[in-house]
Amino acid sequence: MAIKASRFARRSLLALCLSVIAAAVLAQAAQEGYQPQVGQEGKDVVWVPTPQALVDKMLDMAKVTAQDYVIDLGSGDGRTVITAAKRGARALGIEYNPDMVELSKRNAAKEGIGDKARFVKADLFESDFSQATVITMFLLPEINLKLRPKILDLKPGTRIVSNSFTMGEWKADEEGNPGSDCANWCTALLWIVPAKVEGTWRLAQGELTLKQTFQMISGTLRSGGKSTPIANGRLHGDQISFSAGGVQYSGRVNGEAIEGSVKSGGGSGTWSATRTARPAPAPTRS
Numbered sequence: 001m002a003i004k005a006s007r008f009a010r011r012s013l014l015a016l017c018l019s020v021i022a023a024a025v026l027a028q029a030a031q032e033g034y035q036p037q038v039g040q041e042g043k044d045v046v047w048v049p050t051p052q053a054l055v056d057k058m059l060d061m062a063k064v065t066a067q068d069y070v071i072d073l074g075s076g077d078g079r080t081v082i083t084a085a086k087r088g089a090r091a092l093g094i095e096y097n098p099d100m101v102e103l104s105k106r107n108a109a110k111e112g113i114g115d116k117a118r119f120v121k122a123d124l125f126e127s128d129f130s131q132a133t134v135i136t137m138f139l140l141p142e143i144n145l146k147l148r149p150k151i152l153d154l155k156p157g158t159r160i161v162s163n164s165f166t167m168g169e170w171k172a173d174e175e176g177n178p179g180s181d182c183a184n185w186c187t188a189l190l191w192i193v194p195a196k197v198e199g200t201w202r203l204a205q206g207e208l209t210l211k212q213t214f215q216m217i218s219g220t221l222r223s224g225g226k227s228t229p230i231a232n233g234r235l236h237g238d239q240i241s242f243s244a245g246g247v248q249y250s251g252r253v254n255g256e257a258i259e260g261s262v263k264s265g266g267g268s269g270t271w272s273a274t275r276t277a278r279p280a281p282a283p284t285r286s
Contacts, residue, residue, distance in 0.1 A: 053181035058161040058188045071132040078104025085116035093119040138163035156195035157237030194235035195253035201273040
């Protein structure tokens with residue numbers, strides 16, 4: 001009886017193991033057969049794929065190279081990440097839907113770039129993308145606005161490219177369209193994260209006071225008791241340029257210092273400035 005019971009137990013255990021394996025195989029097969037549907041609901045947006053022609057245009061506008069680290073916010077089926085990886089860049093897709101994440105991993109493996117393309121299941125608002133040199137996205141305007149403060153805190157010069165949707169009053173530095181190869185959702189918008197320069201700066205010539213609205217700057221240059229408004233003030237990442245009193249100033253912002261060159265009718269030279277005061281923080285609302 002004990003022998004029969006032992007055999008019965010082994011057979012039952014074997015049957016259980018086989019059923020578990022079969023269930024796992026069926027689950028894997030079902031997962032590999034997963035196909036996303038255009039318009040399907042997501043956490044923050046519905047899924048609509050970016051046309052491949054626009055993916056290429058977005059990466060072209062961002063000038064993606066093998067030296068870049070591209071992070072795609074809401075990476076969907078992984079096409080933007082995969083395309084960036086094919087250009088030699090390291091690329092990461094952040095996606096909330098776990099089925100999409102697994103689909104993206106399989107797509108990357110099929111393309112043979114699994115070592116450069118990585119995908120994680122995560123919430124955009126809880127993710128750290130501070131190491132990115134390029135960020136791509138196809139999100140709704142209200143999501144872009146929620147992310148905007150975090151994006152503006154990224155390293156100056158970080159390139160941000162969006163499919164169609166804007167950043168509110170932060171105007172794009174460049175707009176592009178791939179042309180006839182794209183039928184819908186065909187506008188690429190590029191922003192370059194600007195350095196933060198608002199405040200008072202000390203120069204050998206006097207004092208420079210700057211006000212900043214994203215990449216646009218205004219202000220005055222005070223020298224020899226005379227105050228001259230600056231014109232054509234602009235930031236391109238950490239590069240600053242403006243004119244004052246017929247003199248052209250350009251330079252590179254490095255935290256609390258600026259160094260660059262000046263040009264005027266009388267010749268050219270160099271200039272430097274050190275920030276002596278930052279603007280007071282905006283009052284918080286209770």
